[in-house]
Amino acid sequence: MPGALNGRRAPGLLLFAVLALATAAPAQGAPWLLVDTRKAVLSVVLDGRVEARFPGIAIGRAGVVRLRRRDDNATPLGTFRIAWINDHSVFHRFFGFDYPTPPYVWRAFDHDLIGPETVRRILWAVRHHRLPPQDTPLGGDLGIHGLGHADPWIHRRLNWTGGCIALTNAQIDRLARWVRIGTKVVVR
Numbered sequence: 812m813p814g815a816l817n818g819r820r821a822p823g824l825l826l827f828a829v830l831a832l833a834t835a836a837p838a839q840g841a842p843w844l845l846v847d848t849r850k851a852v853l854s855v856v857l858d859g860r861v862e863a864r865f866p867g868i869a870i871g872r873a874g875v876v877r878l879r880r881r882d883d884n885a886t887p888l889g890t891f892r893i894a895w896i897n898d899h900s901v902f903h904r905f906f907g908f909d910y911p912t913p914p915y916v917w918r919a920f921d922h923d924l925i926g927p928e929t930v931r932r933i934l935w936a937v938r939h940h941r942l943p944p945q946d947t948p949l950g951g952d953l954g955i956h957g958l959g960h961a962d963p964w965i966h967r968r969l970n971w972t973g974g975c976i977a978l979t980n981a982q983i984d985r986l987a988r989w990v991r992i993g994t995k996v997v998v999r
Contacts, residue, residue, distance in 0.1 A: 843995035844955070844986075846976055848875050848886065853955070853978065855989045862989070865982045869966050871974040875998070878918050879911075879974065881950035886974050886998065889914060893954070893994040894942050898987075903957030903980040906990050911949040913937060924948050950974065955996070957983035 842857040846868070853865040873885040887910060894909040911919070916933045919925045929947050936943045945951025957980040958966055965971055966979065976998070978986065 841994075842989040843997070844990070846955075846996065846998040848888075848998065853976065853986070855986070857989075863985070865978050865986060867967060867979075869972055869977040870970045871972050872970055873974075874970065878922060878924070879915070879950060880924065881948055882973075883950070884973050886972070886976060887915065887953065888998050891996045891998065893990055893992055893996065896990065896992065900956060900959065902959040902961075902975075902977070904983045904987060905954055905956040906986075906994075907942075907952070907954040908996065909937075909943065910951060910953045911943050911947065915949060919949055955983070955986070955990075 840858065842855050842862065845854045845856055846852075847854070848870050851866065851868050851870075853868050854861045855863040871884045871886040873883055875888050876883070876885040877888050879885050879887040889912060891908040891910055891912060893906045895905075895907040897905040897907070911933055913934065916925070916930055920927075920930050925948055929944075933943045933947065943951070953974050955976045955978065956972075957978055959980070961971070961977075963979065966977060971977070
């Protein structure tokens with residue numbers, strides 16, 4: 812349950828609606844991405860079938876967390892949507908997440924990592940279908956990207972990102988055919 816905001820509890824129904832939208836199953840015929848951080852595999856799922864698998868992914872240097880903080884080098888677990896696409900990134904391609912999502916906001920608020928004003932800023936952006944602020948104590952600029960000019964040797968051996976999910980440039984190019992703004996991504 813979300814923490815008190817100016818002495819009042821956030822309406823449970825509103826939170827339920829926001830969480831339902833964030834975790835809803837994708838529409839029939841819409842591909843979604845499953846990132847298995849333990850097996851280091853990203854899978855494209857379409858109509859209940861795995862259409863493509865991308866093994867050998869890298870995640871954040873600090874592993875995975877349920878509550879991420881700015882600059883902690885950890886990859887957040889949870890359900891996200893692709894909010895932006897940069898085909899000319901220094902990482903070759905970048906599929907940016909809609910992070911921080913409402914579940915992260917409320918968890919961070921309950922743990923006193925952010926205050927009421929930050930909660931309002933993030934939830935306002937979500938409510939207005941905008942990218943949540945990327946400059947909060949929760950960090951931002953997270954997503955799935957290629958290597959760019961990074962060392963493929965390091966990529967094969969280490970989790971090296973600042974919290975993102977990395978594939979090789981060839982893998983991210985192949986993945987691009989399934990990714991659109993709004994594509995669901997489950998990181999577990």
